[in-house]
Amino acid sequence: MTDGGAGPAGPAATDSPVSGHTVMIQGTTSDAGKTTVVAGLCRLLHRRGVDVAPFKPQNMALNAAVTDDGGEIGRSQALQARACGLAPHTDMNPVLLKPESDRGAQVIVNGRAIGHRDAVGYQRYKAVAREAALGAHARLAARHALVLAEGAGSPAEINLREGDIANMGFAEAVDCPVILVADIDRGGVFAQIVGTLALLSESERARVCGFIINRFRGDSALLQPGLDWLERRTGKPVFGVLPWVRGLLLDAEDSIAPGDGGGAGGTGFHVVVPALPRISNHNDLDPLRLEPGVSVTFVGPGQPPPPADLIVLPGSKSVRADLAWLREQGWAEVISRHLRYGGHVLGLCGGYQMLGRRIADPGGVEGPAGSLRGLGWLDVDTVLAPDKQLRQVAGDLVGNPQARWRGYEIHNGVTAGPGCARPLLRVEPDGRAEGAVSADGQVMGSYVHGLLDEPDARRALLAAMGWRARGRAVSYDSRREADLDRLAETCGRHLDLARLRPWLGLSPDG
Structure with missing residues (x-):
């Protein structure tokens, strides 16, 4: 028995991505490594000549950057733009929430602050935010061959599903495949993945095309029986196991842990x-x-x-x-x-x-x-x-x-x-x-x-x-560039690009 089957067939392979092709990277939890995985894939594909751009429909972060078009986005999306060789643009993060208290946040839409909302007030505002996110994505997809979108938190947050624009709500709206990232360093990685799939709707489960396991330490051969079980159980491939990469000096999305x-x-x-x-x-x-x-x-x-x-x-x-x-x-x-x-x-x-x-x-x-x-x-x-x-x-x-x-x-x-x-x-x-x-x-x-x-x-x-x-x-810029290259090389070594290419819209040798 599987959780949702193998999902729809992958997009047809072409010599280069069809203009506007989108793939979304979601995580089983917050801080599963979505930002880092997207940055690594962006730099890997950019180095291989793919016209790729990052996108995050909704971000909650207090680390922000100013874009070339004079707006404000999450600093992690500015880093991902750098990985793609692009100037950061407000279309890359159309909705940014900057928490001001445990109950409220400043809301940034298309790079500009539009006011403050508490949690309930923002739920009412989501329809407007959704249109802003979809409009920004449409503009970005029209300019680039491939868009790598990043989710926020987990797609299995039952209380946040209504009007969702951060994860599956966006993926369903633009009809894109989803790759699920899970953090093995937290423990319980197979429960994370299977549990997340169990809490998704049937159409959402079918949209998940495979998994990336992140932050593994040790001999990957010891993990293989679990990977085999996971593929049998879900009918979906594991695209790779990324190791813990030490010493990366890259812009973090969220606030630093006290005492670090x-x-x-x-x-x-x-x-x-x-x-x-x-x-x-x-x-x-x-x-x-x-x-x-x-x-x-x-x-x-x-x-x-x-x-x-x-x-x-x-x-x-x-x-x-x-x-x-x-x-x-x-x-x-x-x-x-x-x-x-x-x-x-x-x-x-x-x-x-x-x-x-x-x-x-x-x-x-x-x-x-x-x-x-x-x-x-x-x-x-x-x-x-x-x-x-x-x-x-x-x-x-x-x-x-x-x-x-x-x-x-x-x-x-x-x-x-x-x-x-x-x-x-x-x-x-x-x-x-x-x-x-x-x-x-x-x-x-x-x-x-x-x-x-x-x-x-x-x-x-x-x-x-x-x-x-x-x-x-x-130079901090030089170090950041070197670490993006190191991250790209890690993705190139440890991800099964042959299995990933069709979902990215790339030819078998692209």
Whole structure:
């Protein structure tokens, strides 16, 4: 007996994908590795000359990027676009939900914030979001031969099936095959797959064309009896078993786990980051892990902060709420003591706002209207405005024209005050001053995401905070490109492309 049979026959093979062909990668759970699998396949196919583009109809993430067409999408879709050799575009992630609390989120549609919805309110809004997702997919499919779509969470969430646009609801609407990814590192991988199939409708089960098992450690020969059983049980192929790939430095989709660390094993220059409840764009700190002797530690609630050379206050989707959390957790005292002993502090986006004297939200942009006293280490004030500032920017550090940087701004705040007379950055082409530096040089703030990506700017900033350079400077972009290539090579070695090609619309030797 099988769960739904072998499904429909695969699409006819051609010399190249039929224009607009779509395949969807769904997962048995959140964090099954869908984003990474899509990125790896995108780069693998791009290297083989396939005109492929990524797509995620609905994403829930606090790590976002600004696109070339001036909108906002999930940062993981920007990474997948890079894997395809494409500039990120709002059509690649038409619906983005940015959680602001446990019950509500800011809703981004076609790259622009349209307001806030609680869970019930968003369920009512889904019909509008569905049309936006289908329209974006149609435009993307018209421009590219193959679209690799990524699901969100699991397709077997019974309570979310009505009006679904993130998984099977989208796949059924565009009539595309689905590949199911399961994470074996969590344990119970066969139960994940069979259980997911059991909770799908008959037409949805038939749409699943096969499976990819992800994050396997060990001798794959020991897994073979289970794979044989799974194929007999379901009548569907296992397209491959991807190993755990260590050391990938790629943009994460979701918030970082509290206490996660990196760098040089706790030696050398210590960077400590409070893991805010609504932390956003923590990827800004990934480039620090490339520097020899630099360690990065995220500190969660109730955890004592370790000794630090640099404390970084990261971005936040709910700045006033996260500032209140910082005070509750004792970080105001930690930072004060840290500065008394000669340490340094860097605030990025929301963290920059927290370092000022006051944050005002008269229109209730991020919650109830009101204002909150800031930490007061920078002589600036911030007013939150409804119009979000979205722009790609580039320039150099003030006083150091060789320290080049490139990044983007994505914020509702307007920050001003005497502290801005000591800017951190110069923005091209007009020489606009950006950010602020305290009179003693110990505290710095900026709205620029990606400020640390370029090695010259990163090393100059670290040097100003007491770090002594070691070894060769490494470009974060170069490392990311190398890791995408490594991921593609892993997919090429461990996936059965002969079985996958018909579902991708490729010829047998494509």
